[in-house]
Amino acid sequence: MALKIVKPGLATSIQDLGRPGYFHLGIPQGGAMDRLAMRAANMLVGNPEEAAGLEAVFMGPEIAFTADASVAVTGAEMPVTVDGEPRETWTSFTVRKGQVLGFGFLQKGARIYIAVSGGIDTPPDLGSRSTYPIGALGGIEGRPIEAGDTLPVGSAPLVEEGRSAPAQLRRMPGNPAELRALPGLYWHRITEAAQQGFFDDTWTVAAEADRMGYRFKGGRVLEFVEREQPFGAGADPSNIVDGCYSYGSIQVPGGTEPIVLHRDAVSGGGYFTLGAVISADMDLIGQLQPNTEVKFRRVDMAEALAARAERRQMIEKLRQELA
């Protein structure tokens, strides 16, 4: 069983839940930007949650099937077709040998996840099939898929058609989107007015938004607390002596445009980070289109942990629904 890529879409890549454990060596955890959607797609077709599927951003690919398979498409809302006939998202359906899976124009969200029964069976690197193009790890030769590629798929029985994830267990950002953020180590570097302004202002997703990070523009320029820059830090007040970055951390080079680091981000550098978007809301970033309005909402650690627990419960409910 294999998938033949007729049209690749835009930077469509093989992703699973990622390769945690190497960030201290500079290798990001990678994996699906919207992990809930990736897990759900796998559950719908009877795969283990950590099986590899496809992540397509803004545009769907066109894929011909060499054998029968169960398929589910989750994440963004985008019309799905099999040989031109419509299919439901977040719902399992069968694609027969020789049929072509296609997509219409994106309606809502940013990334779709395509799971195929058996999972994509390319060789794992460091325990994951996730594609990390900058490090040439995972996927097909470490790159996004291209027209003419043949993706091997593991063998697995088909599941029944029409298995569906309940609407309340699907997650999509609102408009404006709200991202909860926790102030961090370098919060003291900006003035109280700037701290307030960051949460008061409405930001807009910039064109520079990808798997490494999402840039936001349109808010006020941050004002820094004056200091003599320490030895080893750059001259700009947004510089620090190099430090570690976490998944979700918010750096603001020059104090102008915040960047939230995502799955394929660098692990450290010389910009201060004012805090981090909480882990429970990182999936939502993966579904933001450029020019979407965003508000950051301040939370404390208790609220961040409660949100994480709530998200875990949501995944558990999905498991129960689709067991």
Add this chain to the structure above:
Amino acid sequence: MAEIQSPLPGTFYHQASPGEPPFKAKGDAVAVGDTIGLIEVMKTFIEIKAEAAGTFADYKIEDAAPVSAGQVLAELDG
């Protein structure tokens, strides 16, 4: 009247780089595969190509304006 739709969200540009003339002007002949504009997204510029032939009528979106997927970018006559 044929419409050229944006395949993806981003920022639409009428010309290859600032200061250059637009790819097409009213009355220009358009062949299948001709580039009529660019969409910038994720640090990438994607060429928008005509999928039908005709005569260029007009851009329906301002230069450097944000667009969503499926939005009509330009119209062709005939």
